[in-house]
Amino acid sequence: MVVGGGVAGVQAALDLTELGYYVYLVEKSAAVGGAMAQLDKTFPTNDCSL
Amino acid sequence: MVDQYNEGLAVTRPIHIDYPQAVPASYFIDPSACLHLKHGTCKICEPVCRSHAIDFSQQPVERDLHVGAVIMAPGFGKVPDEALAKYGYGKHPDVVTSIEFERLLNPSGPFKGEVRCISDKRHPHKIAFIQCVGSRDIGCDNGYCSSVCCMYAIKEAMVAKEHDPDCEITIFYMDMRTQGKDFDAARIRAEEQFGIKFVRARVADVMPWGKQLKLTYSTLAGGHHFEPFDMVVLSIGLDAPKSAGELAKIADFELNKYDFCKTGSFAPLQTTRPGVFVAGAFQGPKDIPESVTQSSAAAGIASAMIKLQRGAGVVHKAYPDEQAVAEEDEVRIGVFVCRCGINISGTVDVPAVVDSAGHMENVVFFSDSLYSCSQDAQEVIKDKIKKHRLNRIVMAACSPRTHEPLFQETLKDAGLNRSLFEMVNIRDQCSWVHANEPEEATNKSRDLVRMGVAKARLIRPLPEQTVPVTPQALIIGGGVAGLTAAENLANQGFQCHLVEKQEKLGGHALRTQETILGENTSAMLQELISRVEKHEKIEVLTGAELVAVNGFVGNFSSVVKTSRGKNENEVTIDHGVIIIATGGREHRPDLYLLGQAKKVVTQQELESQLAGKAKDRAPDSVVMIQCAGSRGEDLKYCSKICCNAAVKNALKIKEINPASQVIVLYRDMRTYGYAEDAYQLAREKGVVFIPYEVDRKPRVEKKGNRVNVNFFDPILQEDVSIAPELIALSVGIVPEDTDSLSKLLKIPVNENKFYLEAHVKLRPVELAVAGVYVCGLAHSPKPLDEIIVQAQAAAAKASMPLVKGYVAVEPIVSVIDKEMCIGCGICSSRCPSFAISMGGFTREQIGAQIKAFGEI
Numbered sequence A: 001m002v003v004g005g006g007v008a009g010v011q012a013a014l015d016l017t018e019l020g021y022y023v024y025l026v027e028k029s030a031a032v033g034g035a036m037a038q039l040d041k042t043f044p045t046n047d048c049s050l
Numbered sequence B: 001m002v003d004q005y006n007e008g009l010a011v012t013r014p015i016h017i018d019y020p021q022a023v024p025a026s027y028f029i030d031p032s033a034c035l036h037l038k039h040g041t042c043k044i045c046e047p048v049c050r051s052h053a054i055d056f057s058q059q060p061v062e063r064d065l066h067v068g069a070v071i072m073a074p075g076f077g078k079v080p081d082e083a084l085a086k087y088g089y090g091k092h093p094d095v096v097t098s099i100e101f102e103r104l105l106n107p108s109g110p111f112k113g114e115v116r117c118i119s120d121k122r123h124p125h126k127i128a129f130i131q132c133v134g135s136r137d138i139g140c141d142n143g144y145c146s147s148v149c150c151m152y153a154i155k156e157a158m159v160a161k162e163h164d165p166d167c168e169i170t171i172f173y174m175d176m177r178t179q180g181k182d183f184d185a186a187r188i189r190a191e192e193q194f195g196i197k198f199v200r201a202r203v204a205d206v207m208p209w210g211k212q213l214k215l216t217y218s219t220l221a222g223g224h225h226f227e228p229f230d231m232v233v234l235s236i237g238l239d240a241p242k243s244a245g246e247l248a249k250i251a252d253f254e255l256n257k258y259d260f261c262k263t264g265s266f267a268p269l270q271t272t273r274p275g276v277f278v279a280g281a282f283q284g285p286k287d288i289p290e291s292v293t294q295s296s297a298a299a300g301i302a303s304a305m306i307k308l309q310r311g312a313g314v315v316h317k318a319y320p321d322e323q324a325v326a327e328e329d330e331v332r333i334g335v336f337v338c339r340c341g342i343n344i345s346g347t348v349d350v351p352a353v354v355d356s357a358g359h360m361e362n363v364v365f366f367s368d369s370l371y372s373c374s375q376d377a378q379e380v381i382k383d384k385i386k387k388h389r390l391n392r393i394v395m396a397a398c399s400p401r402t403h404e405p406l407f408q409e410t411l412k413d414a415g416l417n418r419s420l421f422e423m424v425n426i427r428d429q430c431s432w433v434h435a436n437e438p439e440e441a442t443n444k445s446r447d448l449v450r451m452g453v454a455k456a457r458l459i460r461p462l463p464e465q466t467v468p469v470t471p472q473a474l475i476i477g478g479g480v481a482g483l484t485a486a487e488n489l490a491n492q493g494f495q496c497h498l499v500e501k502q503e504k505l506g507g508h509a510l511r512t513q514e515t516i517l518g519e520n521t522s523a524m525l526q527e528l529i530s531r532v533e534k535h536e537k538i539e540v541l542t543g544a545e546l547v548a549v550n551g552f553v554g555n556f557s558s559v560v561k562t563s564r565g566k567n568e569n570e571v572t573i574d575h576g577v578i579i580i581a582t583g584g585r586e587h588r589p590d591l592y593l594l595g596q597a598k599k600v601v602t603q604q605e606l607e608s609q610l611a612g613k614a615k616d617r618a619p620d621s622v623v624m625i626q627c628a629g630s631r632g633e634d635l636k637y638c639s640k641i642c643c644n645a646a647v648k649n650a651l652k653i654k655e656i657n658p659a660s661q662v663i664v665l666y667r668d669m670r671t672y673g674y675a676e677d678a679y680q681l682a683r684e685k686g687v688v689f690i691p692y693e694v695d696r697k698p699r700v701e702k703k704g705n706r707v708n709v710n711f712f713d714p715i716l717q718e719d720v721s722i723a724p725e726l727i728a729l730s731v732g733i734v735p736e737d738t739d740s741l742s743k744l745l746k747i748p749v750n751e752n753k754f755y756l757e758a759h760v761k762l763r764p765v766e767l768a769v770a771g772v773y774v775c776g777l778a779h780s781p782k783p784l785d786e787i788i789v790q791a792q793a794a795a796a797k798a799s800m801p802l803v804k805g806y807v808a809v810e811p812i813v814s815v816i817d818k819e820m821c822i823g824c825g826i827c828s829s830r831c832p833s834f835a836i837s838m839g840g841f842t843r844e845q846i847g848a849q850i851k852a853f854g855e856i
């Protein structure tokens, strides 16, 4: 089970599925993405965050 | 109601979706604004909704989940408003937080990407950034440094400058902490190319000044300064998440004194409760690349712990049968042009581009789309494929690097072979680079679409092939990184071969005694070495070197040469993946009389002295010089760890000899994260920190027996000369010979000779060659806890193909025209994927012939 669906939680959940596990991803708000979904562009590569 | 997603700078409706690409893409009713949920009235939406989607009888449900491991990733929270109030936040609308500023910069933000003052919607001409708001601030109990705000302030300032090149931007800071890989380069670019001003100062307050805001600040030289600005951005720190206490209670793990998750440097992702791990900003403030690395690492550790459960309950996604597309079939192309909100459509005339696509031969469907990457857009694409029997798709949108896999997945879902897809990048290559020439941008978009369509007419379905994997790993380097990676892979059940050049395992950590938090490094290292040596799944090869690598991901075959004295032996190892953990070493610059005067030593030498012969007698006076040879001299980059090392040694000296006078000459003290506490403590203990400017570096000279340090004191505003008992240089880290290995494996290194990752944010531990991963100092300088996490992440990523048992081979492959090939062998020697072999003339075969010739 992964608690929190920001970039960290989503990545952990994806990696666990790649490693062969069934994952529950628990997110408090209506959508995953966390703080990163609010950012315009992100360093260091400055591509869009969505 | 106020739009929380836009930080309250815009309004939205109680029933809404935060942003079009949200996952899941479902509208929701915000309970804090719904009249029915709050007051039991209204309910008007229920009968109005034509899809009958609204069901107020739904109640929250509690579910019991049986899980093998838990990963806590609740992120970070907001700094309390009180910490912002002293800068006028809440009183004056044009004082905004950095997150609000992100929204202002964003095309889907409140002013559609135009930066405007909140008060009267004018464009600000002068913007100030104030750093360390709510961090490094004991006043609000956040003594730590948030680690990311210096870098994001630079990013936001540069983006704002791109929007309005005439805007003047000043960043007020204490230390610019751009210690990450290649981050200093961004800082220099901000100053030199973008003309952003950096001022080392403390801001006292922000007051209204006519329509503007007046900043009062003091510099080191003393004296107060005033300057008016149109907008003030507060670089707010990352606070502990609001739910930290509650989560800790529910899951029974401990928090640290700042309410982030409590962990140690040697098991950075392990909470105090076995089976519960942590990743991301909740572990401590950090940026996206590091959060992503921690997540992979946590997934790997959890995976090793519950490996018996692997595969249980897993549902495999089913795809519809692939529709046969034969050569003689009619080509039916669908063209989708993405608006990317106003990211593309703000510059490019999207309808005109769509219209031009409509006139092209074989194009049977064409349309635009607001955000092609959103979930509902995928449904539209699938639907159009079916309805118009499309058998080629051209997508004009953003970068295929980030988005091509998503669209190819949609094609597969619609029963089309994923190769029948062509993507052109009209955002980066048209609307972004030609932001000020809309007509040219539109013409270029038309050209790119026309070219894409021309190519699409000729693309053919390609079969997806998979090849089996040898479930073993080769790890190069037996330092902390290599040892950790090997242990994790072995714990996941895979055979590892650990190759170490030296006779002994341990690498450079053998020379450190403890971490800045006082944890005993040497004991940890000895335990790690002994666990690895005893592990039945790890074969340790010391005095060993990699001499040849053949094959490709899943199927490598490597030759390792071991030597014991004069005895040399070569073994061939078959393995599926490679982890590079070759480490780094202390740089020895020819500066400040290092190597010429006995009184001048490096921080590492000082650390050894303080643990050894100087255990009871530390020098009475020490001057430390930071960035010796780093950040623009021999080394262009910041080595990230030497500020910590200096503070650690300074504290040790003060512990042994409290009367000792310790002076640290620095450019920026980069004790980011919790190391800031140690920096604070050092100052309390009387260690003196004095900044120097690059154009006024300290000088060290020999005068008889004495060694003098001369420097400019910015507080006294005069030159000072002292003759300390010892001078310690913070010299930085260089990678251990990456030249030969990068050639052997054909992987690129950056200009500083560290390995270049495949994508800094999306694939931080993978390299350009599939199946090869990197961790530790070979990637970039970093402290021990980050090395351990990165090694765990590399192990997790490397285990993925091993777990699957097969790898998919890229369907787009080249073939050699045997009629034309003259067998020169150049392509074989240059191919980074080792895809080409010279048949009857391999290196081994020719080598064997030559060796045999020399044998008599």
Ligand SMILES: Cc1cc2nc3c(=O)[nH]c(=O)nc-3n(C[C@H](O)[C@H](O)[C@H](O)COP(=O)(O)OP(=O)(O)OC[C@H]3O[C@@H](n4cnc5c(N)ncnc54)[C@H](O)[C@@H]3O)c2cc1C
Pocket: A003, A004, A005, A006, A007, A008, A009, A026, A027, A028, A029, A032, A033, A034, A035, A036, A039, A041, A042, A043, A044, B073, B074, B075, B076, B098, B099, B102, B148, B152, B155, B236, B237, B241, B243, B247, B279, B280, B281, B282, B286, B287, B288, B289, B291
């Ligand atoms: C202004 C600003 C600009 C930034 N710019 C950059 C940048 O350009 N580049 C960069 O690399 N980094 C940047 N960062 C840092 C970046 O935002 C973080 O590194 C990253 O978002 C951390 O991800 P996370 O998943 O750990 O946390 P979050 O993004 O905070 O995600 C946590 C998630 O967990 C959910 N959650 C919380 N508690 C619970 C609970 N109890 N149960 C269930 N769910 C819960 C939350 O709703 C949220 O969705 C910036 C930060 C700020 C503040």
Ligand code: SF4
Pocket: B131, B132, B133, B135, B136, B144, B145, B146, B147, B148, B149, B150, B151, B175, B176, B177, B235, B237, B672
């Ligand atoms: S020094 Fe640290 S807390 Fe201050 S702005 Fe920079 S990263 Fe943030």
Ligand code: SF4
Pocket: B179, B626, B627, B628, B630, B631, B637, B638, B639, B640, B641, B642, B643, B644, B667, B668, B669, B670, B730, B732
């Ligand atoms: S001393 Fe080292 S860590 Fe500190 S700023 Fe200089 S190079 Fe970076």
